[in-house]
Amino acid sequence: MSEAGNGTTDNGRRQFLIGIGVVAGGTAAGLALRPWLVGAADVGRPPADFQPHAFVRIRSDDTVTVIIGKSEMGQGVYGSLPMILAEELDVDPTKVQVEIAGVDPAFNHPFLPAQFTGGSMSVMTTYDALRRVGAQARAALLAAAADQWNAELITLTTDNGVVRDSRGRSLRYGALVDAANRLSLPDPTAITLKDPSTFKYIGQPQRRLDSPIKVTGSATFGIDVMRPGMLTAVIARPPAFGARLRGFDATAAKAVVGVVEVKAVPSGVAVIAQHTYAALRGRDALVIDWDTSGSKQLSSEGLRQEWRALAKRPGLVGKNVGDVATAFRSATRSIEVEYELPYLAHACMEPLNAVAEVTAEGCELWLGTQSQSQDARFVAEALGIALSEVRINTLFLGGGFGRRASAVSDFAVDAALVAQGVGKPVKVMWTREDDMRGGYYRPLSFNRVKAAVGADGMPVAIHHVTVSKPVLANTAMGKMAVTKEGLDPSTIEGSADMPYAIPNLRVEVHNTREAVPILWWRSVGHSITGFVTNSVVDELATLAGRDPYEYRRELLKEKPRHLAVLERAASAANWGMTLSAGHFHGIALQESFGSIVAQVAEVSVFNGKARVHRVTCAVDCGLAVSPSQVVAQMESGILYGLSAALDGEINIEDGRVVEGNFDGYRVLRLVDSPAIDVHIVTSGGPIGGIGEPGTPPIAPAVCNAIFAATGQRIRRLPISKSLSA
Amino acid sequence: MISLNINGVQREVEADADMPLLWALRDILQLTGTKYGCGIAQCGACTVHLDGQPIRSCSIPLSAAVGGRITTIEGVANGDELHPVQQAWIELDVVQCGYCQSGQIMSAVALLEKNTNPNDADIDMAMNGNICRCGTYPRIRAAIKRAAEIKRGGKSA
Incomplete structure (x- = not known):
């Protein structure tokens, strides 16, 4: 019907x-x-x-x-x-x-x-x-x-x-x-x-x-779309960032039963077949000559070393309050620390895909996308047709997290170009490996932070230098958002405007340009800055010999909404009370997307493995229009962030992405999933977001708990890589 | 031609015997409730039952499914009456994006078939092959316990 x-x-x-x-x-x-x-x-x-x-x-x-x-x-x-x-x-x-x-x-x-x-x-x-x-x-x-x-x-x-x-x-x-x-x-x-x-x-x-x-399997996701006469394609994509196609031999691929056509497209060599299995077997049979000479030097470890040196040099000034240099001279105790975060894949459960049909009337697409208008524009440009000739049908998205708001509409354009000239609708499937190795990650981030406390133990200054590839600058929003000096607000959101009262604050940025494509990843800059600033504040509390929660209360005393959220999370978690043997609390707070979220993580560490038992979360999102969804999104944001904090890491070697599937790119499973309590704080403030703000506080809350448990400060994520056995 | 018994119906599939069951279900029989997630039996999105056992259909060739009873998410409900697991999933608002949930439900249904009152350790064991990226795990745990209750005669709310 x-x-x-x-x-x-x-x-x-x-x-x-x-x-x-x-x-x-x-x-x-x-x-x-x-x-x-x-x-x-x-x-x-x-x-x-x-x-x-x-x-x-x-x-x-x-x-x-x-x-x-x-x-x-x-x-x-x-x-x-x-x-x-x-x-x-x-x-x-x-x-x-x-x-x-x-x-x-x-x-x-x-x-x-x-x-x-x-x-x-x-x-x-x-x-x-x-x-x-x-x-x-x-x-x-x-x-x-x-x-x-x-x-x-x-x-x-x-x-x-x-x-x-x-x-x-x-x-x-x-x-x-x-x-x-x-x-x-x-x-x-x-x-x-x-x-x-x-x-x-x-x-x-x-x-x-x-x-x-x-729950009945009848929701139609992009990957489930069936059109009359539809073919299915997979693309042999470049094995490394920057690799170029020299040539290919499709003889064996075309001999695979069910393969209909093999053709070069800008993203690689497409194998079009009657169904996914034939397309995959056809792709396996392709002989492709890739020129990877330009990508040999690219590695995440190499970038790390370069950026460590870069972080010691002055960068673009994103924020300068007071005078950090003078403040450091008068400080009682100080730290100089490096915080590092890896590239992260979004790893939506539904791998990228799109169905396209190109006819004389134009191009019709069926896909799960966060960015319909831009997809239509890029497809029109790729096909050389008018924008009015592109029709987009949105399906359910099997996860988005930012990846389906592609800066280049890669999965939509792929499908349109593969389908062009075929005369039938074509579904372009991305395998998990295609999806995971296809780029558009949360950026690698290297941070050098100098911070100090005064005689009273309270912070006097923080000087934070971040090195990373800017997110908004690499999207269509760059034109609107990035200053003419090149300062990208997404790099310093949550650090330049952190809610903690820091009398002298200087935030600087080095924009990098490595060939690894990056993109907004659930909470964008906040999952990076939230980790760094909340960890540093915890380090300062330690330096001052103060309880991390009480220390934060003092730093937030001029901000009643933040203070209320912090106190709600701490009291609901029974902060300061005796926990089960070997269990420790850590706390963090981040304001993002108009909402304030505090989390207390209850963690134990055994044999070099951190186990998160419970997360207590308080959120002030102004009016909670749909409180059920506020709770669900806090749970979701926490577990998405926890997965990344514990194990998430994309590594690049010789321009190639090491991790290709869930065996290498480990994600959180049910057995490691903590109990979560969410408390909605009613403030009467303006409506804030809920999809992302649950993510930033969890990594620092867990790492602060690990410090409480072991005395080891985790300054490089993922935790599983840094935590001593 | 390969003959498969799917959700109680004998279906004919024209495909190689080495084609993974997943692609036959999705691409040929258009039973798209079963999802592709990883292709290497790591994520569980493609979970179906073969003779009542949960299996990863991405890694089972058609030849191994011949002669067995295959149940997919489309065959879990009893006509219009949802399975207790599905009822509990709705009651506790488990789903978010929903993509992994067919597989989660298939694993949960299989668990409850052999264990009418699973504890946390049983749930950990049975569900650990199913990944969810939306973070619905706490609700999955609660919903399995609720489904067990419904199955034992508790009313669905």
């Missing part, structure tokens, strides 16, 4: 997942979407639907469909965003249908000229608009009922999808669709929104809407 908006069939582009509440597919092209706040004039709506805005559609059978332009990668936008609209529309959010939006400016990010999901911003940037759209639709339905009954608007009210009047009459929303279509829409900016104290749904626990399809 397939059906599109406006009651017309749309060649199966939108698949209704019957009876489940989430609809996949959908393209804007077939919909008369009305961008936000653009006029109330009638644009010829069909009678069966009332669609006052691109975000919502009410059908005469009472179905309320919320159309979501944010990509669902686990963070729960298909639950939280409909809840906001449903609150003002006055319908039960668990009963609404969710439809995956097409690509349309109506769904653009408010700060970016693009449809984009990232930066932990989905709720905070759509909250007001979704409320107003819901309120506008409700006002229109009220007006329609008033018209029908010839009643005073003020005597009418709504009650979960029904308009009622003071005389006991009622009309379902669905019964008002035609009448609402005949009226002009009320001005959404003039509508009074609900008093938050009267919210029925926002702030209440709510189960995910996509669970039923995800």
Whole structure:
């Protein structure tokens, strides 16, 4: 069964997942979407639907469909965003249908000229608009009922999808669709929104809407897309960064049963086949001559050595408060330390993939992406066609973590170029090894920090020099974000603006340009700076002979929100109380993406292995719109960060990525997963993000606990590499 | 032509006998609930049952599956009635991105078939071959215990 908006069939582009509440597919092209706040004039709506805005559609059978332009990668936008609209529309959010939006400016990010999901911003940037759209639709339905009954608007009210009047009459929303279509829409900016104290749904626990399809295997991820006549391809990709294709012999590959075509594409040699297995066997049979002469010198160990020297030299000044040089002269005790973090792969459970079909009309893509507009733009450029000739269908994402917001749309462009000229849709599969060795990592980071305390034991100065490849500068956002001197805010976020009171603070940066592609990785700069600053503050507490929690309390005494979060985490964890034998606490706090998160890790160390038993987390994200998802995302962020802290490491040797799969790139498993308690601190502050802020504090919290347990300060991640046996 | 018994139905597959079961399920039979994650039996996303035992379908050739009873995530529910594991997964909001969950559920279902009341160590042992990158592990642990309860006659909420 397939059906599109406006009651017309749309060649199966939108698949209704019957009876489940989430609809996949959908393209804007077939919909008369009305961008936000653009006029109330009638644009010829069909009678069966009332669609006052691109975000919502009410059908005469009472179905309320919320159309979501944010990509669902686990963070729960298909639950939280409909809840906001449903609150003002006055319908039960668990009963609404969710439809995956097409690509349309109506769904653009408010700060970016693009449809984009990232930066932990989905709720905070759509909250007001979704409320107003819901309120506008409700006002229109009220007006329609008033018209029908010839009643005073003020005597009418709504009650979960029904308009009622003071005389006991009622009309379902669905019964008002035609009448609402005949009226002009009320001005959404003039509508009074609900008093938050009267919210029925926002702030209440709510189960995910996509669970039923995800526990039955029926949710369609990008990798699951099937198109009529579709072929499957894999690409033999360069074995090293910077390697070039000299030539190849496809004779044996073409002899593999099921292989249809072999061709060179910019990212390597594509083997197109009837199915994945034939494509893989065809690829194995390829004989390729790669020129790797340009990449021989590239190694992560070599970079480390270079950067250690570089970190001793003055860099771009990212922050300079007070005068660190003078402060160090008057300091009582000081440390000079080096902190190092490795390249990290995102390692989404669903390896990268995309389906593309290129015809005379253009290119249609089916993929899980965080970055629809940019993917469309890069595909149009690669194929030499107009942007309007690219259609993107968003599917569920089997993890994103930033990787599916590719700076170069690598997986979308790959698919388009492989499919070009084939005459059939082609799914380009990335094997786990392709995905893990394909680059776009969290940057390698080398940090040199000098820090000192005064006679009272409190910090007098921190001088922090970071060497790494800048993240935003290597994306389309670089133009907007990076200063003309080359200072990339993502390199110093969380260090230049750390919440701890440091009277003299100097942060400097060296931007590197190694050939290893890097990208934003869940929490971007914060997972790096959070580790360094929280570890250094712990070192200073030790230097001062103070309890790390009490020390932090003093450093945060001017910041009541931070202090409240810190104290909540510590008290919930019973900081200072006796733990089980051999167990120790460590604490850290980081503000990122508008939210403040503190974590206490309970850790034991045995035979050189750290074991994290429990993590107690407190979060102040302003208003917790969907508290269930706030808790789930804190758990998720913690375990993603813990996995990286314990074992995560991508190494480069001779330009080649050493780790290729989960045997070499070890990730957290259930047996090593701690118990997690999450406490939401209500501050009344502005809405903050939740997808990323749970990640930064966990590495320093665990390492600070390891120090408490062993006296060993972990200054280089991953822990498993540094921890003495 | 290879004949396979999948979810109680005999299916014919035109493929090499050495093709991993995973690709036959996904690419030929279009049973895409079973996922590809690593191809080397490291992540468990491709877990299905062969004669009730959880196996990694990425590393089992079709020849080894012939004559056996294969159960995939699509065959776990009893008609419209979800398996207790699936019910518990919904009740405790386990899923996030959801990609690994077919495999997680298949491992959990197999565990509960032979152990009606698993403790933490049993769960560690049975679930350690299944990776989740969203960090749903604490809820998986809780949901397995809840599923055991439902299976023993507790009501699903």
